[in-house]
Amino acid sequence: MKILGVSCSPRKKGNTVILLEEMLRGAAEHGADIELFSISGKDIRGCDGCYSCIAKGECHIQDDMQPLYEKLIAADGIVFGSPIHFYGMTAQAKAIMDRSFALNKPGKNLANKVGGVIVVAGSIGIIDALKDYYFFITLKQMLPANFVAAYATGKGDAKRLKKGMDAAFRLGEEIVQLVDKKFEFPPEFPRNFFAFGTHTH
Numbered sequence: 001m002k003i004l005g006v007s008c009s010p011r012k013k014g015n016t017v018i019l020l021e022e023m024l025r026g027a028a029e030h031g032a033d034i035e036l037f038s039i040s041g042k043d044i045r046g047c048d049g050c051y052s053c054i055a056k057g058e059c060h061i062q063d064d065m066q067p068l069y070e071k072l073i074a075a076d077g078i079v080f081g082s083p084i085h086f087y088g089m090t091a092q093a094k095a096i097m098d099r100s101f102a103l104n105k106p107g108k109n110l111a112n113k114v115g116g117v118i119v120v121a122g123s124i125g126i127i128d129a130l131k132d133y134y135f136f137i138t139l140k141q142m143l144p145a146n147f148v149a150a151y152a153t154g155k156g157d158a159k160r161l162k163k164g165m166d167a168a169f170r171l172g173e174e175i176v177q178l179v180d181k182k183f184e185f186p187p188e189f190p191r192n193f194f195a196f197g198t199h200t201h
């Protein structure tokens, strides 16, 4: 079983990474193979709206999203982590969501993977990021796991949040338990398009 933590903080070893690492420690204690992917120092560009991924099932933009695609596909459980930047998730977190448009083919999508979330704010904005992440998790037909919301500002401050660190550890344990359930959406359930307009005919 592979559990992936995706940190969308540009800060190296910041609070999001600290909490994700604690989550991964919880998962590892229950036998999971763990990996952390941090966008810090990486090149994750925004979607250019070319739509070529709909037919090809892959994105033409050659940047650090390419290895992340592979890791997302290989994972059984994914915990998305982002600090709050200007009252929402970071630009990189949103770019990863947009670029996941390319994960739309059988065997190359996020369906039936377990999804959890860790968000960190100095003061305001957590609920907006959580809503966006759980909408994403629903739309991708992932099985939603719990979230951890933490309030910390300075680099490393999250370590002092004992209850927050404990909750992150438990989230890792919970993700492993949920993956073990081998949940699957019925294959006949529609994927991707739940809103209708002239383009859907």
Ligand SMILES: Cc1cc2nc3c(=O)[nH]c(=O)nc-3n(C[C@H](O)[C@H](O)[C@H](O)COP(=O)(O)O)c2cc1C
Residues within 6 Å of the ligand: 009, 010, 011, 013, 014, 015, 016, 017, 082, 083, 084, 085, 086, 087, 088, 120, 121, 122, 123, 124, 125, 152, 153, 154, 155, 156
């Ligand atoms: C550009 C920028 C914008 C931020 N905007 C907010 C905000 O709108 N609301 C908030 O509560 N904290 C905000 N913060 C504070 C961070 O969420 C906080 O420092 C957090 O601990 C950073 O997590 P990290 O160490 O994982 O990067 C902002 C920080 C930066 C650098």
